[in-house]
Amino acid sequence: xxxxxxxxxxxxxxxxxxxxxxxxxxxxxxxxxxxxxxxxxxxxxxxxxxxxxxxxxxxxxxxxxxxxxxxxxxxxxxxxxxxxxxxxxxxxxxxxxxxxxxxxxxxxxxxxxxxxxxxxxxxxxxxxxxxxxxxxxxxxxxxxxxxxxxxxxxxxxxxxxxxxxxxxxxxxxxxxxxxxxxxxxxxxxxxxxxxxxxxxxxxxxxxxxxxxxxxxxxxxxxxxxxxxxxxxxxxxxxxxxxxxxxxxxxxxxxxxxxxxxxxxxxxxxxxxxxxxxxxxxxxxxxxxxxxxxxxxxxxxxxxxxxxxxxxxxxxxxxxxxxxxxxxxxxxxxxxxxx
Amino acid sequence: xxxxxxxxxxxxxxxxxxxxxxxxxxxxxxxxxxxxxxxxxxxxxxxxxxxxxxxxxxxxxxxxxxxxxxxxxxxxxxxxxxxxxxxxxxxxxxxxxxxxxxxxxxxxxxxxxxxxxxxxxxxxxxxxxxxxxxxxxxxxxxxxxxxxxxxxxxxxxxxxxxxxxxxxxxxxxxxxxxxxxxxxxxxxxxxxxxxxxxxxxxxxxxxxxxxxxxxxxxxxxxxxxxxxxxxxxxxxxxxxxxxxxxxxxxxxxxxxxxxxxxxxxxxxxxxxxxxxxxxxxxxxxxxxxxxxxxxxxxxxxxxxxxxxxxxxxxxxxxxxxxxxxxxxxxxxxxxxxx
DNA sequence: GTTAGCACTCTCGGCATGAGAGTGCTAATG
DNA sequence: CATTAGCACTCTCATGCCGAGAGTGCTAAC
Numbered sequence: 001x002x003x004x005x006x007x008x009x010x011x012x013x014x015x016x017x018x019x020x021x022x023x024x025x026x027x028x029x030x031x032x033x034x035x036x037x038x039x040x041x042x043x044x045x046x047x048x049x050x051x052x053x054x055x056x057x058x059x060x061x062x063x064x065x066x067x068x069x070x071x072x073x074x075x076x077x078x079x080x081x082x083x084x085x086x087x088x089x090x091x092x093x094x095x096x097x098x099x100x101x102x103x104x105x106x107x108x109x110x111x112x113x114x115x116x117x118x119x120x121x122x123x124x125x126x127x128x129x130x131x132x133x134x135x136x137x138x139x140x141x142x143x144x145x146x147x148x149x150x151x152x153x154x155x156x157x158x159x160x161x162x163x164x165x166x167x168x169x170x171x172x173x174x175x176x177x178x179x180x181x182x183x184x185x186x187x188x189x190x191x192x193x194x195x196x197x198x199x200x201x202x203x204x205x206x207x208x209x210x211x212x213x214x215x216x217x218x219x220x221x222x223x224x225x226x227x228x229x230x231x232x233x234x235x236x237x238x239x240x241x242x243x244x245x246x247x248x249x250x251x252x253x254x255x256x257x258x259x260x261x262x263x264x265x266x267x268x269x270x271x272x273x274x275x276x277x278x279x280x281x282x283x284x285x286x287x288x289x290x291x292x293x294x295x296x297x298x299x300x301x302x303x304x305x306x307x308x309x310x311x312x313x314x315x316x317x318x319x320x321x322x323x324x325x326x327x328x329x330x331x332x333x334x335x336x337x338x
Numbered sequence: 339x340x341x342x343x344x345x346x347x348x349x350x351x352x353x354x355x356x357x358x359x360x361x362x363x364x365x366x367x368x369x370x371x372x373x374x375x376x377x378x379x380x381x382x383x384x385x386x387x388x389x390x391x392x393x394x395x396x397x398x399x400x401x402x403x404x405x406x407x408x409x410x411x412x413x414x415x416x417x418x419x420x421x422x423x424x425x426x427x428x429x430x431x432x433x434x435x436x437x438x439x440x441x442x443x444x445x446x447x448x449x450x451x452x453x454x455x456x457x458x459x460x461x462x463x464x465x466x467x468x469x470x471x472x473x474x475x476x477x478x479x480x481x482x483x484x485x486x487x488x489x490x491x492x493x494x495x496x497x498x499x500x501x502x503x504x505x506x507x508x509x510x511x512x513x514x515x516x517x518x519x520x521x522x523x524x525x526x527x528x529x530x531x532x533x534x535x536x537x538x539x540x541x542x543x544x545x546x547x548x549x550x551x552x553x554x555x556x557x558x559x560x561x562x563x564x565x566x567x568x569x570x571x572x573x574x575x576x577x578x579x580x581x582x583x584x585x586x587x588x589x590x591x592x593x594x595x596x597x598x599x600x601x602x603x604x605x606x607x608x609x610x611x612x613x614x615x616x617x618x619x620x621x622x623x624x625x626x627x628x629x630x631x632x633x634x635x636x637x638x639x640x641x642x643x644x645x646x647x648x649x650x651x652x653x654x655x656x657x658x659x660x661x662x663x664x665x666x667x668x669x670x671x672x673x674x675x676x
Numbered sequence: 677g678t679t680a681g682c683a684c685t686c687t688c689g690g691c692a693t694g695a696g697a698g699t700g701c702t703a704a705t706g
Numbered sequence: 707c708a709t710t711a712g713c714a715c716t717c718t719c720a721t722g723c724c725g726a727g728a729g730t731g732c733t734a735a736c
Contacts, residue, residue: 025729040679043730061686061729138476140490146672148494152478156486158496162671171473171524179513186509230568231591234584245583246572253569333500334484363698378710381699399698399717679736687728693721705710 002052006045010054011078013046014066018312021237023063068277071289071311075274079316084324092117092325096332106332108226110305114325115229118318120236120309121252124226124329125261127303132220133189137181137212139174147174149208151215154187155297159215165204177205185209190216227252238287238310251284252308261304267294269302269330272323277311289313293326297333305329340390347383348392349416352404356650359575361401406615409627409649413612417654422662430455430663434670444670446564448643452663453567456656458574458647459590462564462667463599465641470558471527475519475550477512485512487546489553492525493635497553503542515543523547528554565590576625576648589622590646599642605632607640607668610661615649627651631664635671643667 012033013024026042029035035042046064049055054070057063066074084092095113096106107124115122133154140148145168151159169177184200185193190213197209230252239245267273275290291313292306305326307318350371351362364380367373373380384402387393392408395401404412422430433451434444445462453460471492478486483506489497507515522538523531528551535547568590577583605611613628629651630644643664645656 023729027729038679039729040681040731041677044678047731057730059686060684060731061727063729135478136476138474138488138490140473140494142494148490150476150488150490150496152476152486152488156478156480156498156500158488158498160494160496162494175517231584231587234587240580242578242580242583245580246569249569249572249587361698365698376710377698378700378712379708382709385700395699397717398700399696399715401698677736679734681733681735683730683732685728685730688726690724690726692723695718695720697716697718699714699716701714702712703710704712706708 001048006049007073007078009042009045010049010066010070011074013049013055013064014070014074014078017064017066018314021312023058023065025063028063066312068279068311071276071315072279075276075315081320082314082317084320088117089324093328096328106329107224107303108228110325110329111226111228114305114307114321115232117321117325118307118309118314119229119232120307120313120318121227121229121233123261123304123306123308125223125304125306126297127223131189132216133187134185134193134212134216136186137178137208139178139208141169141171141174144168149211149215151212151219153216153219157219159219161211161215163208163211165207177208181205181208181212185212190214190220233309236310236312238312247284251282261290261292261306267292267304269294269296270323270327272319272326274315274319287311289315291315291318291322293322295326295330295333297330303329339386344383344387345411345416347380348387348404348408349412351384351387351393351402352408352412352416355402355404356652359650361396361403363401366401404650406617406649409614409653410617413614413653419658420652420655422658426455427662431666434666444667445562445641446566448663448667449564449566452643452645452659453570455659455663456645456647456652457567457570458645458651458656459565459567459571461599461642461644461646463561463642464635465561469527470554471525472523472531472550472554474524475516475546477516477546479507479509479512482506487549487553489550489557491554491557495557497557499549499553501546501549503545515546519543519546519550523550528552528558571647574648574650576650585622589620599628599630599644605630605642607632607634608661608665610657612653612657625649627653629653629656629660631660633664633668633671635668641667 009029012029016024016028016032026039026046029042030037030039046055049070050057050064053067054073055064056067058065092113096109107126111122111124134151135154136152138150138152140150142148142162145165147163147165147169149161149163153159184196188196193209193213193216197206197213200206200209230249233239234245234248239248270293272291272293275292277289278286280286280288280290287310288308289311290306290308292304294302294304296302305322307322309318347367350367354362354366354370364377364384367380368375368377384393387408388395388402391405392411393402393404396403430451434447445464449460449462472489473492474490476488476490478488480486480500483503485501485503487499487501491497522534526534531547531551531554535544535551538544538547568587571577572583572586577586608631610629610631613630615627616624618624618626618628625648626646627649628644628646630642633641633643635641643660645660647656
């Protein structure tokens, strides 16, 4: 049974624990918040909260620590969001204005900026496109028979591969060859490109078309993942032991994260989702929380942007910032900002 | 004064310390290697080696630990290289055969493979090109007035940026516009492109040319760095304390590494260089060693490939593997393998 | 329902202790 | 004179003990 007062006390416990990273005692609660009830009363309430599974004590003579259920209630009903101030917005946007030229680097930069803003690990994934289409190929002469096949995909990203042709050809010849190819294989999916390839008379054309089809497939399969801010996360007190720290590095460096993050499909842009501790599927994440949002690019496909940190996370601070960076990335990818 | 026997003993000490990560005692030396001299004699020799600065004891009743000078002599004269066996070569090459399509990913993959092979951090940097040239531009229609400007550089890498034109144009129109532009700005450096841009009549052409020039500049400036294997390095006993580990993460994540690595100019492809402990410039690296080699791409420009680890590193094992991967990457970038 | 008081529990840092490891030194030896 | 056996000495490290401190749960009174 959650009375009003009991809920408020839970809020204070969570708040203070997030702040101090130390078990919260009944006395600390009254003194730090100037409560007008005694420590004994608090203790009674704390006992009830513990009974209901919101909090726990690490050992008999310790204060209380929030459990996942406590954090959940906190996030759901008690937390106050700390909006991104104007100055902070400016700071963040400023970092994007010196954005690098390569499209891919934007996401890496975004992960960096976000991680710095919330002092935790930031992960951005751009999952594989469902049905990637080729938009265009281009051939660039490198040396002798060696050419670079550049394939531009319909999401604006680029795949490239070095190819050996059967004989040397100058750049003009290659350009002509490329437009000849484009006439047949542009704006098509891998299967279609492969079908066309079989019909091509010229041996090199055939190889190039097949290669292009391979590139489409690889592009479709290959998602991108950017992870930044390992360092800020590891500086938090929850990792102040060698095993903890090693575990964190081990798991974060392995890219199983992708599975752990909610697919962007069930998360519409602008929304955020919070997964707390054991709500995450993976065992190793039972002491981590994840704040997820999603972004869209000009092609309508979606990506995931997330912050990972210990369950003792400043949710009210993190959530608005994840949302803000997600919206910023969306705007950037739509090109409205430049 | 380094007698023959003394040198041999130093070799044994270094070897064993690399193996066990524990201070080496006189008794351990005789039993582990079946020496025919007594521990007392060893102790005398050890005392001399200590006097000369090759080894030291952590505390009075501990065995000896190699100093940088000891490692240096070991690497220079005592170490036996452990060549990359045929099976191992196959394993490594195999990982490259499933190489991803994107040129950039090759280096990231190489770092990954190398780090796995030597259980330490692998860093690969491709420094900025001195005088980047544009090879080609291409325009891809995204939506409405939004187009993607793709610039292929003379080293085969690609820069791209989203551009808003003044009015919408279909893909055919854009292709024509691109060839018109290429006729003027292909195969030129940034300054030349900018000069041409000023003369262009059409407003959009001008913007695109200027943008292309910017991309060339950015390409010239932007080096790439790939770092892999943090985890394997941190698992080594030297980092078995929270501060050590945090320090390592802090420094490795910051990209000051670039400065620390020898510029590839003074290291010809195929050669390796070893920097031990305090031979490194940065203070924080005084307990790290770096094995560096370099690779060349089809454009003749150079990159650095390195392994970082604790000074207690298996030099004889690491060096051949760094060299091997460097040669593999060079071959790959020249396209001879595909 | 609230609260003062108190016994109880658990952690943590400090300290002493003893075993173990390894050395340096001395004196004896070939 | 190089080598070596023997031994005293030093330092670390794991262990156990102790007391202070923190915080609780319970009881009884309000």
